[in-house]
Amino acid sequence: MAGPRVIVVGAGPAGVRCAQTLVEAGLRPIVIDEGRRDGGQIYRRQPEGFKRSHATLYGSEAAKAQALHSAFDALRAHIDYRPETLAWNVAAGRLHVVQGTRTDALPYDALVVCSGATDRLMPIDGWNLAGCYSLGGAQIALKSQAVSIGARVAFVGSGPLLYLVASQYLKAGARVEAVLDTSPFALRLRALPQLAARPGLLFKGLALVAALRRARVPLLSGVTPLRIDGSAERGVEGIVVRDARGDTQSFACDAVALGHHLRPETQLAELAGCAFEFDGATRQWLPQFDPDGRSSVRGVYLAGDGARLLGADGAEDSGRLAALAVLGDLGRAVAPLRVSALRRRLATMQRFRLGLAKAFPWPHVQAAALPDEAIVCRCECISAGELRRTVRELGGNELNRAKAFSRVGMGRCQGRYCGPAAAEVVAHAASIPIEQVGRLRAQAPVKPLPIAALEVTE
Numbered sequence: 359m360a361g362p363r364v365i366v367v368g369a370g371p372a373g374v375r376c377a378q379t380l381v382e383a384g385l386r387p388i389v390i391d392e393g394r395r396d397g398g399q400i401y402r403r404q405p406e407g408f409k410r411s412h413a414t415l416y417g418s419e420a421a422k423a424q425a426l427h428s429a430f431d432a433l434r435a436h437i438d439y440r441p442e443t444l445a446w447n448v449a450a451g452r453l454h455v456v457q458g459t460r461t462d463a464l465p466y467d468a469l470v471v472c473s474g475a476t477d478r479l480m481p482i483d484g485w486n487l488a489g490c491y492s493l494g495g496a497q498i499a500l501k502s503q504a505v506s507i508g509a510r511v512a513f514v515g516s517g518p519l520l521y522l523v524a525s526q527y528l529k530a531g532a533r534v535e536a537v538l539d540t541s542p543f544a545l546r547l548r549a550l551p552q553l554a555a556r557p558g559l560l561f562k563g564l565a566l567v568a569a570l571r572r573a574r575v576p577l578l579s580g581v582t583p584l585r586i587d588g589s590a591e592r593g594v595e596g597i598v599v600r601d602a603r604g605d606t607q608s609f610a611c612d613a614v615a616l617g618h619h620l621r622p623e624t625q626l627a628e629l630a631g632c633a634f635e636f637d638g639a640t641r642q643w644l645p646q647f648d649p650d651g652r653s654s655v656r657g658v659y660l661a662g663d664g665a666r667l668l669g670a671d672g673a674e675d676s677g678r679l680a681a682l683a684v685l686g687d688l689g690r691a692v693a694p695l696r697v698s699a700l701r702r703r704l705a706t707m708q709r710f711r712l713g714l715a716k717a718f719p720w721p722h723v724q725a726a727a728l729p730d731e732a733i734v735c736r737c738e739c740i741s742a743g744e745l746r747r748t749v750r751e752l753g754g755n756e757l758n759r760a761k762a763f764s765r766v767g768m769g770r771c772q773g774r775y776c777g778p779a780a781a782e783v784v785a786h787a788a789s790i791p792i793e794q795v796g797r798l799r800a801q802a803p804v805k806p807l808p809i810a811a812l813e814v815t816e
Contacts, residue, residue: 737769
């Protein structure tokens with residue numbers, strides 16, 4: 359008799375540890391991975407044939423990356439691994455996937471969604487110029503293609519990823535023109551009691567900043583980005599900010615990496631019917647789940663950054679915990695002490711998460727200050743002024759209504775990059791709390807599919 363069918367979506371830290379725990383219990387899970395190789399974004403593996411060392415690629419995280427890669431390599435013979443496969447819908451107890459032009463609808467007894475996170479972006483006037491990348495995009499270029507996004511790169515945003523990617527570029531030999539942080543330095547001091555919950559990570563963050571200072575990279579805190587200069591013909595040529603003292607400063611560059619921490623990829627959870635709740639600390643809607651990763655939908659479990667942003671260590675532990683929840687719900691023996699230990703570690707990481715939200719807040723006030731001509735939705739070229747007119751003239755006070763009127767969020771990214779900022783623009787124009795604006799509803803397919811794809815049902 360065949361065993362239960364368990365599907366894990368994602369082969370990053372959460373997905374790998376989840377699959378490993380399931381294999382240890384005698385199961386053979388299906389692992390769906392959109393990437394070409396395992397590792398997720400943070401531990402993204404270089405293409406076959408590239409010979410850079412783990413230390414070169416991952417710096418202070420090299421040992422953890424190598425451990426995760428080795429664990430996955432040991433799992434390969436014991437799982438049904440499907441790389442370069444997009445999970446694009448969840449409906450009626452089936453996960454819909456596409457690999458190349460072949461689609462399948464996979465039934466499951468348990469589905470563990472380890473979908474990871476993407477950059478959370480606040481637009482700047484001019485961010486639609488060629489040469490402006492997300493922090494994650496800049497990191498992918500360095501890890502997967504071994505190239506810099508420009509000869510002179512400015513890093514703008516807030517959060518640990520800002521300093522990590524800037525440090526990685528510096529180590530790779532790129533010229534880092536400036537690191538421009540929108541969060542005031544005083545907020546980091548106020549958040550220290552919560553950040554001290556994970557002293558090792560706190561120390562690593564301080565070490566990254568120290569390395570940038572030793573290299574004489576300009577580091578500014580509490581800045582307000584004003585515009586990215588350049589032209590359609592030449593792309594990015596510089597960035598202008600107002601510093602904490604109110605003075606205007608300009609930095610010449612030919613590329614900008616932009617990002618304000620990360621946002622969970624929640625589309626699959628929403629398509630599966632999971633309930634959501636508003637997280638006031640980060641001003642966004644997040645899926646609900648119990649301490650072990652069970653969502654509000656029976657048989658659907660959430661783990662890793664796609665549920666809550668707890669870092670790579672937290673993703674690994676939440677992946678293990680979700681797997682134990684699956685095993686317990688399938689009637690398999692689970693060690694209570696192991697569950698308790700994982701819960702305690704995740705509680706510590708949750709405290710650290712809230713500290714990061716306090717130290718590096720999402721700069722929502724910048725949405726109100728965007729000039730009308732600034733582009734908010736790059737896919738559909740929707741400006742802040744168009745969104746404001748949608749609210750004031752057409753009554754588009756709810757984000758999906760604003761989408762219907764303006765096409766914001768209808769492009770290739772499906773609102774991943776413009777949605778958070780668009781909600782803030784709508785909230786300010788309508789003079790209502792952000793939670794009343796709602797969130798863009800997920801729709802299948804969550805990413806574009808090849809037109810040649812044919813649906814095949816098992």
